[in-house]
Amino acid sequence: MEKDIKEILxxxxxIEKKIGELGNKIAxxxxxxxxxxxxxxxxxxxxxSDLMRKINIPLTIDFMAVTSYGLSTESSGVVKILKDLDHxxxxxDVLVVEDIIDTGLTLHYLCENLLSRKPKSLxxxxxxxxxxxxxxxxxxxxxxxxxxxxFIVGYGIDYAExxxxxxxxxxxxxxxxxx
Ligand code: PRP
Ligand code: MN
Ligand code: MG
Numbered sequence: 001m002e003k004d005i006k007e008i009l010x011x012x013x014x015i016e017k018k019i020g021e022l023g024n025k026i027a028x029x030x031x032x033x034x035x036x037x038x039x040x041x042x043x044x045x046x047x048x049s050d051l052m053r054k055i056n057i058p059l060t061i062d063f064m065a066v067t068s069y070g071l072s073t074e075s076s077g078v079v080k081i082l083k084d085l086d087h088x089x090x091x092x093d094v095l096v097v098e099d100i101i102d103t104g105l106t107l108h109y110l111c112e113n114l115l116s117r118k119p120k121s122l123x124x125x126x127x128x129x130x131x132x133x134x135x136x137x138x139x140x141x142x143x144x145x146x147x148x149x150x151f152i153v154g155y156g157i158d159y160a161e162x163x164x165x166x167x168x169x170x171x172x173x174x175x176x177x178x179x
Contacts, residue, residue: 023054
């Protein structure tokens with residue numbers, strides 16, 4: 001695994017610090033509200049687990065599983081729902097928790113879908129933002145880090161389903177995904 005890594009972009013410690021800051025901000029903004037965190041599987045799994053423990057107010061969690069990349073490095077643009085929410089979000093204050101926003105196609109599709117269910121509010125929290133590759137504008141309400149246009153893995157993020165278990169966020173060597 002490590003031999004495929006070109007460069008570590010954010011260490012375990014840097015990620016933890018950033019998530020602490022995001023958690024505090026979210027707790028302040030949502031105190032007294034009916035907060036539901038919606039994690040976007042599978043990528044946001046690790047971020048979601050760490051983030052929710054840094055938001056020290058009452059909340060509930062739910063998950064959707066969607067995919068547009070499959071085993072490729074390019075988004076297909078077609079977002080497939082593999083698992084829907086378990087509960088209604090009508091009148092709830094929904095915060096979507098996503099690991100990375102690249103083209104924006106996944107979240108654009110997801111937000112349209114969630115808005116049709118009449119939440120009281122809908123906001124977005126994304127750990128990583130790769131603005132160079134955006135195809136559609138997405139307002140990010142809570143953002144962790146900006147990243148360069150590199151293929152990123154680790155901390156939940158995969159290439160062909162691998163590397164999700166790396167504890168840090170790293171750029172993958174070009175030769176790994178170009179062969
Ligand atoms: C990845 C990532 C985001 C999305 C971002 O998910 O976790 O959900 O792509 O790309 P976009 O902004 O170009 O749409 P993926 O479809 O690979 O599924 P996964 O989370 O199960 O890995
Ligand atoms: Mn994803
Ligand atoms: Mg993926």
